[in-house]
Amino acid sequence: MTEQIRTFVGGDIFDGQRTLTDHALRMQGAKVLALAPRAELATEGTVTDLGGDLLAPGYVDGGVMVNDGPNPEDLRRIAAAHRGLGATTILPTLITDTYQHSRDAIEAVRAALAAGVPGIGGLHLEGPHLSLARKGAHDGRLVRRMERRDLDMLCAAAADLPVLMVTIAPESVSPDQVAELAGAGALVSLGHTDADYDTCMDYLEAGARCVTHLFNAMSQMDKREPGLVGAALSETGLAAGLIADGEHVHPAAMRIALGARPEDIFLVTDAMAVAGTGDRSFRLNGREIRRCDGRLVLADGTLAGADLDLTRAVNVLVADVGIALDRALAMATSVPARLAGLPEGIGALRPGAESTLIRLAKRPHGPELPGGI
Template identity: 55%
Template sequence: MGSGTFHVARIFDGEAWHQNAAISIKAGRVTSILPSHEAPEGPRLPGLIAPGYIDLQVNGGGGVLFNNDPTPEGIRAICAAHAGLGTTATMVTLITDRPDVTARAVAAAGVADCPGFLGLHLEGPHLSLAKKGTHDPALIRAMEAADLAAILTAAGQLPHLIVTLAPESATRRQVHALASAGVTVSLGHSDCDHDTARDYIAAGAGMVTHLFNAMSQLGHRAPGLVGAALSLPGLCAGLIADGFHVADAAMLVALRAQPEGIFLVSDAMATVGSDLTGFTLNGRQIFRSAGRLTLADGTLAGADIALADAVRYCHQRLGLDLAAALRLGSAAPAAALGLADRGHLRPGARADLICLDEGLNVTGSWIAGRPAGGTPSGGMRP
């Protein structure tokens, strides 16, 4: 595994800043952050070092959509594309599809062995037709006993598994069974009311998928799923910060209401890290234009960003403190998935780190101390 020392003007360890410091790594783990004059020799990098980004919702990248290539090779291509863009841990996501495609995706995830692969996120098919978004309505259906059994089996085979479902298509008993098996149950694509959301959270759901999008909204007498996400303790929610999915004011309200519970996701599609002008999903054409991905009717169809873009948006457009913005892309998703050794660079952490310039552009990334996505070795050695 990677070992070595980097010197840099600033290091953010996930909680605190270290000025004119050095980070040392041994066997893929952080051993220390020290003032440069006290640390071993090593290359000096421009910009700053921060924990690598962790993205819990990635549908594709590098020209590959997981639905269209549910194979270990597809996973490898997606993770590699995002690693080069600063995402050092990726939950590869399958959008609602046929049962045979879902089975192939689970099988691929069970044997995938590539840097940055964190696990599988099944977004559907057990969703609400009323809040289908870009999901194919012909493929949305209620969870049956066989579906539950298949997911429980998958949970025992995968390092991490997130399942997005709607109360309209799954029972509280099913949610309890999934949560008891270690599945992270996320509520999304749902028109449920606040009380129903609360009941499903009590049954074991602990997450909300792409807050505000494809769900019942916050009304003053009908708080909906958004109201539940913003008011109930112990709940976390992903947020797409691309300037299209959620208005700036709404994002700021969410961040103030749940400062410890919001994390960023990219919801990235195949276009990220590629020059594609469009692609197909479930036989339907997705169009790419001016940073937006849409169906022919204008429905948003995922996002055309990497997580680094969302972090930059929060700092530069929303005005968040840089440390707060960085945590939204690293420490916050790590906490949401229960990852104790990622999302920070304190001693003992996995050496998943990124180098950023002053514009928060990713200039290098390392996974367990090894260069990722074409990053020069920079003094790290096997």
């Protein structure tokens, strides 16, 4: 059966890089047929008037925590919940846990992809090979050095998953191990580390390409020791994820970072189990995580992930940091998609490619998500 053709008119269209005014978008199923000035593109099929709303590719989020749900059906449920928040492609994230739990998460993502679960772009393993001194909310009992069996498991996963992102600290992983991971196709990211600048540069040379949660749980920038923050802000070979909730990073620090690195910083929610729900708390590795005034915290007040969706992150960047909406939207769509090497239509609207769409209601200081198309 031929899929229905739809034409979208009557609102701005963000293509992954810039907002196009007075344009129309023609889709057939998930495939983009045409994106052109309204006067040049005749309406065809079902016509949707956006009523002044903004049409954009779905968000890409590489930080959706799944420690309590490493099986295909839970991944389906989690992906559907985040799709309702506009993130149509996610990298489920397993934070520091046991070897067996990591293996279970890899197998669950493999099975979910084989079953065609929509929205699963790959997997992010954030730990357990981190610095104990910079563990943050991770369970210190599970933090450990990388062993040969870990490396073999990760290299095999990198070879057959679309994306395997692995956050590591130099304190627990050697440059040779990073080189082997990168050679197998893993996206190696530095995070939860006290490593100095020179060490970070050694790991960049070995194959690391990313920094997890810029400014958080890492060596900070000092005039004589730039640390991982300094490496991320000075080296074009490193991209960086940013939690833009106004809690993890001050807007002024975000402004400085975006001034230094205008192309390679992307948004990530670091969302946990309460995302998209009204739940006030949940348990992780036997510990209670509380939801309090827009923050997720352990009992001692340590930040534990973020109570955040990407639309709110975009709004924080526009209203509090002062960057253009186009740039903020790119940080939630095309920038993370490009870093992860996702297919062409993810995070962008390109004729001939398959894309998902979100419809954003316009308001003075940024968009809000009203629901589906």
